[in-house]
Amino acid sequence: MPSHIRSFSQLLRRFRRNRGGSTVVEFALVAPMFFALLFAIIETAFMFFASQVLETVTQDSARMIMTGQAQNAAYTQAQFKNYVCSKVAALFDCTKISVDVQSYSQFSNVNVSNPIDASKNFTAPNNYSPGGPGDIVMVRLFYEWPILVTKFGYDISNLNGSKRLLSGTAAFQNEPY
Template identity: 35%
Template sequence: MPLRSVIKTQNNQRRSFGRDRSGATAVEFAMVAAPLFMLIFAIVETFVISAAGILLDTAVDDVAREVFTGQIQQADIKEAVFREKICGKVDFLLTCDKLKLDLRTIPAFADIPTDVPMKLKRVDDSSFCFDPGAANAITVLRAYYEWPWTASFLHKLAADTDGNSVMFSIAAFMNEPFGDRLNSNANCS
């Protein structure tokens, strides 16, 4: 088939497509568009929450290292300053006032709390405290953040947590033998 015939056939097809007023294509797109955009939005939101979880893990690991090596105990910082150390690392994705922290010493590694303390579909931080521990103490740093889902269908899937996804990070370690300095601002009983 000569090139001129092919071009003429393509031009005729374009003209007939432009004159077609049946609307089948528009109806088909409308039927597929809503689920497609919901899926794309869910993928983007899941990516953002995953990135925020990784960011929280990194911040907890970094600050836990300061407790592990005795830097927090040597500086004798208050709980608010400790919170700011973590918040400074996550504040571009997470709101600091929603971050719930628990830093405490425990008698043995078998006693590490692994459950998420929940009360009325929220993280219950009523028993959380701040104690970086002494040298050679087994210490646990737990951080919780309730991420509100934006996509309504994802919000409904998280029904057990009031429509929020609970992100958490934990670091458990035995403090180094950094000396006998204790943090005077510890508030665990």
């Protein structure tokens, strides 16, 4: 057999055995789904972390009211929000945090209304009633968290504009200060 035919048949055999190009094609098919899933997992984890930070800030800030410090200092809603903002990490834009403080005479009177309407709009409650000694108080903080991966089909938003409403709640009875 002439050498040029033998080298061509060897080239064909090597081409059939070589699977290097198929790896690139397989990766091109799988990579978009892999990266979309990876970014969705990262975004969800980051959102849950932010939610936990907001919950912790709510608990820490509510202690000011529970111990009577906010009432004795005659805090207004703006002053209480400034106190909340002093505890917030760089994770949040403090101007976008909504504060809701309501007091009740007993736990059975507590009303936790949903601040999201049927059209997926957030209506921020604008209450500040820290109550007196022995009153039942509910402190809620809200933050509209932007969602980025929603555009790729993973939708965890519960508000218009690709946002998720994060909330932190603390319900307690004021100490007899």
